[in-house]
Amino acid sequence: MKVLIINSSPRLDGNSSILINEIEKVFKENEIEYETIAIGNKNIRGCVACNYCGDNGKCVFNDDVNKANAILKESNGLILVSPVYYASPNGTLISFLDRLFYSANYDLRMKVGASFSVARRAGATSSVDVLNKYFTISGMPIASGDYWNNAYGAKKGEIKNDLEGLRNARVVARRMIFLMKAINDGKEKYGNLLNDEEREWTNFIK
Numbered sequence: 001m002k003v004l005i006i007n008s009s010p011r012l013d014g015n016s017s018i019l020i021n022e023i024e025k026v027f028k029e030n031e032i033e034y035e036t037i038a039i040g041n042k043n044i045r046g047c048v049a050c051n052y053c054g055d056n057g058k059c060v061f062n063d064d065v066n067k068a069n070a071i072l073k074e075s076n077g078l079i080l081v082s083p084v085y086y087a088s089p090n091g092t093l094i095s096f097l098d099r100l101f102y103s104a105n106y107d108l109r110m111k112v113g114a115s116f117s118v119a120r121r122a123g124a125t126s127s128v129d130v131l132n133k134y135f136t137i138s139g140m141p142i143a144s145g146d147y148w149n150n151a152y153g154a155k156k157g158e159i160k161n162d163l164e165g166l167r168n169a170r171v172v173a174r175r176m177i178f179l180m181k182a183i184n185d186g187k188e189k190y191g192n193l194l195n196d197e198e199r200e201w202t203n204f205i206k
Contacts, residue, residue, distance in 0.1 A: 002033040003077040008093035010040035015118045015159035026173035046095040053103035065099045076180040077112040087123030109139030112179045116149045124150035143176035
């Protein structure tokens with residue numbers, strides 16, 4: 001079992017990293033392999049719809065998106081963690097995910113997803129809603145916790161006072177492990193249910 005974790009905060013060792021550390025502890029305790037990629041200080045540009053990835057299986061811009069693409073292909077789960085700026089995930093993560101999901105030319109179905117937002121006050125749940133859309137369009141089950149996947153803190157380290165938020169991150173990590181293992185076992189017995197019907201592309205302007 002392996003999980004790819006994306007941290008889009010530009011603040012190294014900030015509140016997002018502290019939340020991720022709680023998740024990583026759970027993975028270590030349960031012998032789950034994981035790899036964390038920090039993209040907050042990287043120059044990640046947006047998708048230009050060139051369709052290079054359609055023929056080559058990777059993005060034309062050779063940066064951490066292609067690195068994550070290769071890791072995600074071999075992973076059972078994906079965790080996204082973003083700070084909140086204007087009631088949504090930060091722009092770096094959106095640009096990253098647009099290109100990552102568009103260029104992934106392999107089956108994402110049944111890879112387990114989980115997203116978290118870290119905010120000073122507002123916009124936390126709307127940010128998670130945006131991130132979860134990447135999972136739901138790709139046939140990826142979402143690991144949920146006992147509350148919305150939000151944690152709070154403004155200054156570095158303040159998230160440590162959000163005991164409920166950090167606990168929920170650990171709960172989500174454990175439930176993600178359960179889902180990944182259950183899905184792995186279930187594929188052998190019920191894999192035929194993943195033989196989807198042929199897709200009907202419907203254009204609403206005709």
